[in-house]
Amino acid sequence: MNEVALYLASRSPRRRELLQQLGLAHGLLPADVDESPLPGESAEAFVIRIALEKARAGRQVAPSPLPVLGADTAVVCDGRILGKPADAADAAAMLALLSGRAHRVLTGVAVLGQREQTVLSETRVQFRQIAPAEADAYWASGEPRDKAGAYAIQGRGALFVERISGSYTGVVGLPLFETARLLAAEGVHPWDSTLVPSNLGNQTP
Numbered sequence: 001m002n003e004v005a006l007y008l009a010s011r012s013p014r015r016r017e018l019l020q021q022l023g024l025a026h027g028l029l030p031a032d033v034d035e036s037p038l039p040g041e042s043a044e045a046f047v048i049r050i051a052l053e054k055a056r057a058g059r060q061v062a063p064s065p066l067p068v069l070g071a072d073t074a075v076v077c078d079g080r081i082l083g084k085p086a087d088a089a090d091a092a093a094m095l096a097l098l099s100g101r102a103h104r105v106l107t108g109v110a111v112l113g114q115r116e117q118t119v120l121s122e123t124r125v126q127f128r129q130i131a132p133a134e135a136d137a138y139w140a141s142g143e144p145r146d147k148a149g150a151y152a153i154q155g156r157g158a159l160f161v162e163r164i165s166g167s168y169t170g171v172v173g174l175p176l177f178e179t180a181r182l183l184a185a186e187g188v189h190p191w192d193s194t195l196v197p198s199n200l201g202n203q204t205p
């Protein structure tokens with residue numbers, strides 16, 4: 001039995017899998033917060049604030065004083081913050097905006113332990129052109145529904161991505177390099193954990 005090293009305040013299966021990639025045994029907590037930007041709030045401030053709110057919501061219900069991790073991801077293009085699409089038309093509009101150009105993916109991470117720590121991950125993503133019919137077919141696949149910016153780089157959305165500069169895991173929802181640094185400051189180290197990530201088994205990757 002592995003000892004839980006921290007709590008993840010998230011319902012996102014991606015964040016759970018990414019944390020598992022580090023081999024860190026963790027408990028799950030709900031992180032239900034209002035995810036609307038404040039008037040005049042920058043995208044950077046927004047993702048950090050929401051990550052903190054998720055971690056604080058988790059802290060309220062955490063069964064022990066272990067560190068609590070929260071994160072929030074947004075796609076930013078033309079100064080607009082794109083969250084999850086409301087419907088097919090919203091997703092089509094998002095992909096039309098992103099088509100044939102570069103955008104930024106911001107992920108804010110917050111760790112509440114002995115201290116309150118936050119970090120921002122920023123990645124530049126270059127898309128190829130996306131035809132409207134292709135965007136419709138992509139929506140029908142179901143993949144874009146719960147993803148910021150209406151695409152998933154880890155899924156078929158990879159077909160749109162010409163190149164990225166920054167953090168791949170940050171785009172998927174939890175930048176592991178930055179997250180590991182925050183956790184290390186709380187004394188949580190992947191090397192101390194004996195958990196074998198279930199999706200890798202004992203095979204050499």
Ligand SMILES: Cc1cn([C@H]2C[C@H](O)[C@@H](COP(=O)(O)OP(=O)(O)OP(=O)(O)O)O2)c(=O)[nH]c1=O
Nearest residue numbers: 010011012072073147148151152153171172173
């Ligand atoms: C851009 C992009 C986003 N995403 C996901 C990451 C996030 O899960 C989601 C953005 O929504 P978030 O509000 O950041 O997270 P969430 O609601 O899924 O989970 P939580 O319970 O922690 O609030 O978009 C991808 O999976 N792949 C991508 O390429």
